[in-house]
Amino acid sequence: MWIDKIIENLTGPQIINDSKTPSGRVHVGSLRGVLIHDAILRAVRKKGLPATFLYGIDDYDPMDGLPAEASPDLLSHMGRPLCQVPAPDGSAATDMADHYIQEFLTVFKELNVDAQIYRTRDLYRSGRFNGAIDTILRQAAAVREIYQAVSGAQRPADWHPFQVICPQCGKIGTTVVSAYDGQEVTYHCQPNLVKWAKGCDARGQLSPFDGGGKLPWKLEWAAKWATLGVTIEGAGKDHCTKGGSRDIATAVLRTLFQKQPPLNVPYEFFLVSGAKMSSSKGIGQTARDMADFLPPEILRYLMVGSDPKKAVNFNTGLPYMTKLFNEYDRYLAQGDGDENGARMLALSQASPTSTTYQPVPFQLISTLIQLPHLDLDQEVAKQTTPAWSASDRVHLAQRVQAARYWLTHFAAPEDTFTIQERLPEAAHDLTPIQRAFLHQLADLLQEAAENTGEAIQSLIFDAARETAIPQAEAFQAIYRVLLDKDRGPKAGSLIPFLDRDFVLQRFRELSSID
Numbered sequence: 163m164w165i166d167k168i169i170e171n172l173t174g175p176q177i178i179n180d181s182k183t184p185s186g187r188v189h190v191g192s193l194r195g196v197l198i199h200d201a202i203l204r205a206v207r208k209k210g211l212p213a214t215f216l217y218g219i220d221d222y223d224p225m226d227g228l229p230a231e232a233s234p235d236l237l238s239h240m241g242r243p244l245c246q247v248p249a250p251d252g253s254a255a256t257d258m259a260d261h262y263i264q265e266f267l268t269v270f271k272e273l274n275v276d277a278q279i280y281r282t283r284d285l286y287r288s289g290r291f292n293g294a295i296d297t298i299l300r301q302a303a304a305v306r307e308i309y310q311a312v313s314g315a316q317r318p319a320d321w322h323p324f325q326v327i328c329p330q331c332g333k334i335g336t337t338v339v340s341a342y343d344g345q346e347v348t349y350h351c352q353p354n355l356v357k358w359a360k361g362c363d364a365r366g367q368l369s370p371f372d373g374g375g376k377l378p379w380k381l382e383w384a385a386k387w388a389t390l391g392v393t394i395e396g397a398g399k400d401h402c403t404k405g406g407s408r409d410i411a412t413a414v415l416r417t418l419f420q421k422q423p424p425l426n427v428p429y430e431f432f433l434v435s436g437a438k439m440s441s442s443k444g445i446g447q448t449a450r451d452m453a454d455f456l457p458p459e460i461l462r463y464l465m466v467g468s469d470p471k472k473a474v475n476f477n478t479g480l481p482y483m484t485k486l487f488n489e490y491d492r493y494l495a496q497g498d499g500d501e502n503g504a505r506m507l508a509l510s511q512a513s514p515t516s517t518t519y520q521p522v523p524f525q526l527i528s529t530l531i532q533l534p535h536l537d538l539d540q541e542v543a544k545q546t547t548p549a550w551s552a553s554d555r556v557h558l559a560q561r562v563q564a565a566r567y568w569l570t571h572f573a574a575p576e577d578t579f580t581i582q583e584r585l586p587e588a589a590h591d592l593t594p595i596q597r598a599f600l601h602q603l604a605d606l607l608q609e610a611a612e613n614t615g616e617a618i619q620s621l622i623f624d625a626a627r628e629t630a631i632p633q634a635e636a637f638q639a640i641y642r643v644l645l646d647k648d649r650g651p652k653a654g655s656l657i658p659f660l661d662r663d664f665v666l667q668r669f670r671e672l673s674s675i676d
Contacts, residue, residue: 163502164468164469164471165201172394174211175211177216177391178215178392178395179199179215179390180217181282182217182218182266184259184262184266186262187230187231187450188262188448188449189448189449190449190476191431193449193465194429195397195429196217196275196277197275198465199277199396201466202394204509208508214278216277217270217279217280218279218386219279219281220382221260221263221283222245222283222286222334223282223376223379224240224241224242224359226241226358228240236248236258240335240359241334241361242333242334243283243327244257245257245259245281265449266450269450273512274513286375286376287372289372291377291385294385295370295377295385299324299339300342300344301418302321302322305414306321308410313405313406321338321340324370324376325338325376326370327373328349328362329364330362333351333359335356335358337350337355337361338352339375342370345369346370347368347370349365350364351363351365379407383411384414384415384418384419393424394424395424397426397427398428402428408426428471429471430472430474432473433475434476458513459511460486460487460564462511462512464486478572484524486524487523487525487561493506494507497518519554519556527565529651529659530542531562531565531569532578532579539555576649576650577651579650580645580646581644581660582643582644585643585671586642592643592672596631596635597639599629600639600670600672602625604669606621606625607621607657607665607666613658614658615655617654618657619654620654637649640653640657641653643671
């Protein structure tokens with residue numbers, strides 16, 4: 163498995179780190195890093211090594227964009243630290259950062275992510291970062307050289323890698339530091355430094371310590387590694403390009419702190435129908451929405467079931483959803499008999515108790531819940547072993563909830579249906595050969611000994627061959643008379659759950675010709 167290559171040479175205690183800037187509702191793509199790191203934590207502990215997973219809330223970053231759902235009244239706070247921007251009206255949170263991260267952290271709990279949460283503002287305000295700040299400011303010239311050598315970026319000769327919180331306007335994103343005397347920095351809150359915030363033009367000197375400001379995030383990254391003793395931290399591929407953020411942070415750590423960088427685990431993007439997501443722009447599904455949709459172990463499997471170097475291109479079409487659930491169900495079926503399967507289940511597990519249960523296919527559930535005349539529990543019980551446990555019922559309920567959510571929010575028109583009580587008017591447009599097919603299928607169904615989905619599907623193909631009708635036209639005829647649609651769920655999975663006499667009567671209701 164992909165995780166073997168990551169942990170095979172590890173020895174001694176491990177400190178795993180990851181972080182997030184809560185600049186808006188957190189999209190589901192941010193869960194990939196969280197769950198990759200949590201999977202590494204589980205694997206390291208399984209290997210017998212002590213390990214801790216730290217997760218940082220980067221709430222000292224400036225607000226540099228208005229969240230998609232935020233009030234325009236917050237525009238006056240642009241440039242201030244997120245932890246000093248008011249929470250939206252009606253929120254019980256202490257600030258904007260707290261408001262958005264609390265929603266994300268509820269997902270951690272549901273997915274059984276074992277992370278110790280820290281807030282970056284506390285690292286600054288408590289003085290824990292003071293040593294790293296002093297080290298970096300005293301070697302500002304070396305930092306400028308690193309930027310030039312690693313990324314080709316040139317900084318002015320007086321540029322110092324720090325931004326203070328302006329004591330006059332409270333903004334951090336608009337300040338520039340030009341000198342450091344070992345105790346205080348010289349700063350200027352520039353009116354036109356950035357496009358998304360306007361500085362107040364204040365100038366002065368103040369202490370950079372105990373929360374007076376913050377390091378640029380690439381250097382803050384190195385400061386975290388040095389201060390927290392991080393040994394493992396992955397990052398999205400955009401941060402791991404040559405000359406990018408990771409390279410700069412690594413060079414700073416080695417040159418200024420004389421420490422080796424953490425083990426890197428680069429990972430590809432999580433895409434939704436091919437699109438990259440953005441919290442501040444409101445693009446893509448949020449982590450909270452996805453956790454409301456998918457059962458916990460399916461969501462974990464979605465994130466850790468493939469090599470981190472491969473992009474996950476999620477979509478909500480029925481073929482993709484069916485494949486996702488079926489893949490996980492195959493691991494359940496293998497159980498402890500397959501080593502890799504058992505390990506994948508362990509990494510996907512979202513409960514401290516056993517993950518073993520009898521899975522009911524997602525496609526079947528999405529069909530059954532659209533048949534209100536059925537008792538879903540009874541129909542499922544017919545297809546499972548007699549030992550239908552409490553755990554089985556819990557997981558069935560989760561899948562039913564997922565299927566209902568999917569039908570409400572994502573299902574394409576062809577994936578939803580209603581059994582028609584009367585023969586639809588559109589059925590009269592069926593061709594003579596389609597009518598002949600339905601009659602032939604009715605005859606085969608009447609004689610059939612089995613009423614399983616596979617048996618019915620086989621009879622449909624037999625009837626199509628015997629009437630020499632193209633398969634597409636055959637299935638169209640079935641859907642037209644039963645659903646008043648040209649497409650629908652797998653016919654073999656639908657017909658067994660309908661009253662046999664009703665089906666036979668409906669298939670024979672049309673005469674060979676009008």
